[in-house]
Amino acid sequence: MSVRIGIIGCGKITERASLPNLVNYKGKAEVKALCDIDDGRAKLMASQFRLNGVDISKDWKSVVKRKDIDAIFVNTPNYLHEEVACGGAAAKKHILVEKPITISNSAAANMIKAAKKNSVLLMVEQTQRFDPVHQAAKKFIDTEKLGKINMVKGRIGHAGPEYWAGGNEGWFSDKKLSGGGALIDVGIHILDLLRWLSGKEVAEVCANIKTVEKPFPVEDNGSILMRFTDGALGHFEASWTTRPYEVMTWLYGENGKIHTSIGSEKPVIASMATVGKGKDPNSLLEDVYPEIGPGSGWGSAVHYFIDCVVKREKPFIDGEEGAKSMSVILAAYESSEKGCWVKVKY
Ligand SMILES: NC(=O)c1ccc[n+]([C@@H]2O[C@H](COP(=O)([O-])OP(=O)(O)OC[C@H]3O[C@@H](n4cnc5c(N)ncnc54)[C@H](O)[C@@H]3O)[C@@H](O)[C@H]2O)c1
Numbered sequence: 001m002s003v004r005i006g007i008i009g010c011g012k013i014t015e016r017a018s019l020p021n022l023v024n025y026k027g028k029a030e031v032k033a034l035c036d037i038d039d040g041r042a043k044l045m046a047s048q049f050r051l052n053g054v055d056i057s058k059d060w061k062s063v064v065k066r067k068d069i070d071a072i073f074v075n076t077p078n079y080l081h082e083e084v085a086c087g088g089a090a091a092k093k094h095i096l097v098e099k100p101i102t103i104s105n106s107a108a109a110n111m112i113k114a115a116k117k118n119s120v121l122l123m124v125e126q127t128q129r130f131d132p133v134h135q136a137a138k139k140f141i142d143t144e145k146l147g148k149i150n151m152v153k154g155r156i157g158h159a160g161p162e163y164w165a166g167g168n169e170g171w172f173s174d175k176k177l178s179g180g181g182a183l184i185d186v187g188i189h190i191l192d193l194l195r196w197l198s199g200k201e202v203a204e205v206c207a208n209i210k211t212v213e214k215p216f217p218v219e220d221n222g223s224i225l226m227r228f229t230d231g232a233l234g235h236f237e238a239s240w241t242t243r244p245y246e247v248m249t250w251l252y253g254e255n256g257k258i259h260t261s262i263g264s265e266k267p268v269i270a271s272m273a274t275v276g277k278g279k280d281p282n283s284l285l286e287d288v289y290p291e292i293g294p295g296s297g298w299g300s301a302v303h304y305f306i307d308c309v310v311k312r313e314k315p316f317i318d319g320e321e322g323a324k325s326m327s328v329i330l331a332a333y334e335s336s337e338k339g340c341w342v343k344v345k346y
Contacts, residue, residue: 003309006033006055006063006093008084009076010041012164013098017127017298018073019049022306024299029306035063060084064091071121071309074098077171078178082107085122089114094121096305100188101322103179105330105345108323115319123305123315124322128156128193128247130304131297133267136290137249137260138197140270146253152198152234154249156190157182157242160214173216181218183209184329187238190247191224192325194236196317198251200228201324206341207332213241224332227341256285268292 005022007014014034022029033055034042042056057063064072064087071094074084081102085095095115101108101124115122128134141149158164161172171177172185195201209222220241226234247262256272270288273281308315327344335342 001310002028002030003306004030004032004068004070005073006035006066006069006071007031007045007073007075008035008060008063008088009074009080010034010036010038010045011075012166014045014073014075015048018075018302019045021299021302023049023051025303025306028303028310032069033057033063033066035060061087064088064093069093071096071305078103078184079176082111085111086114089118089120089122092118092120094309096123096125096302097322098125099127099192099322100124100179100184100326100329101319102326103184105323105327108319108326112319112323121305121308121312121315122319123308124317124319125301125305126189126192126196126317126322126325127297127301128189129196129297129317130300131247131262132293132295132300133260133262134193134197134249134297135300136292137258137268140258140268140288140290141197141251145255145272146251146258146270147255149198149200149251149253150232151252152194152200152232152250153236154190154194154247155237155239156186156247157237157239158186158245159243160220160240161185169214169216173214173218175218178218180329180333181209181211181216181222182220182238182240183207183222183224183332184326185238186240187222187224187236187332188325188329190236190238190249191328192317192322193247194234194249194251195325195328197249198228198232198234200230200232200234201346202226202234202328202331202344203229204341204343205328205332205335207335209332209336219336222332222336224335226328
């Protein structure tokens, strides 16, 4: 079966992630409609990816009504995710929505409810989980060789949305449209990754966020302390002033630690300590380099969603999971405003 797709929002993520990985999934996925309020973008994407005969439109409501579409990709600015996803669900289309799932707890609840009511799949594209480096780390962590994990930290940073969006940061720096700055844009990637790698849930956060460099009304950097429900501690940083791009995690357990760093020569290292009676756990037993599989985060996420639709299988990063990560980010904004620790409202 070939899954028939309508893409709503034909900007950068459609050009760089969705379309390349749909057209290369031959026989499994077929792009039927491209929609953007700027139909020039939709037409450009159709010609760039040689999608002859694809439907071009400006109105997402006409796309979700189409009988020849099984699923939609919601690739619009963040504030529109709820409206488009709920409309898609009502029209019985499966949904792959870009991160962050949306920008409020009530909007996320509406999306989850709409998907359930209409028996359609809702997946949130938290692509860091799919990066082969992070998949390798997760596989190692799941062996439980590290013992109980008691401390985690992560950092994600790039040069800012203006470098992604071709010189104009656009809606990314308008809080009403985006939900915030670096924290909700990239912080949600690293926070979601830490939640998934550790298997822990964040109970409360204390945030330190600021616009330190850019002429934007939203924060360009954030540093967030976390307390997990199991008593472990954590910390993550999100930045729009980091050059070059980086994504890093560290997880510390009773028997050793694991470090990931995208783009480095050895992107996953698990360092095991000499533990046990009479041993000195400060000394290294061995460094382990978990095997990293092929592919890319963006590609694997798109292909995984298509496979879930074919099998009617609930994605492991579903609406509830996406909403949990967003709730932590919203609590961090509240903490920054109030200047105190804030409990995450799930
Ligand atoms: N997973 C990732 O790694 C990743 C990376 C970048 C962006 N994103 C997410 O992807 C989404 C889109 O980001 P982008 O970088 O492509 O932004 P973009 O500004 O490049 O593209 C958004 C597109 O949506 C269109 N649009 C706006 N309103 C619309 C409407 N009512 N109907 C149809 N189209 C509409 C715009 O005209 C624009 O072409 C965001 O949620 C963003 O957070 C995810």
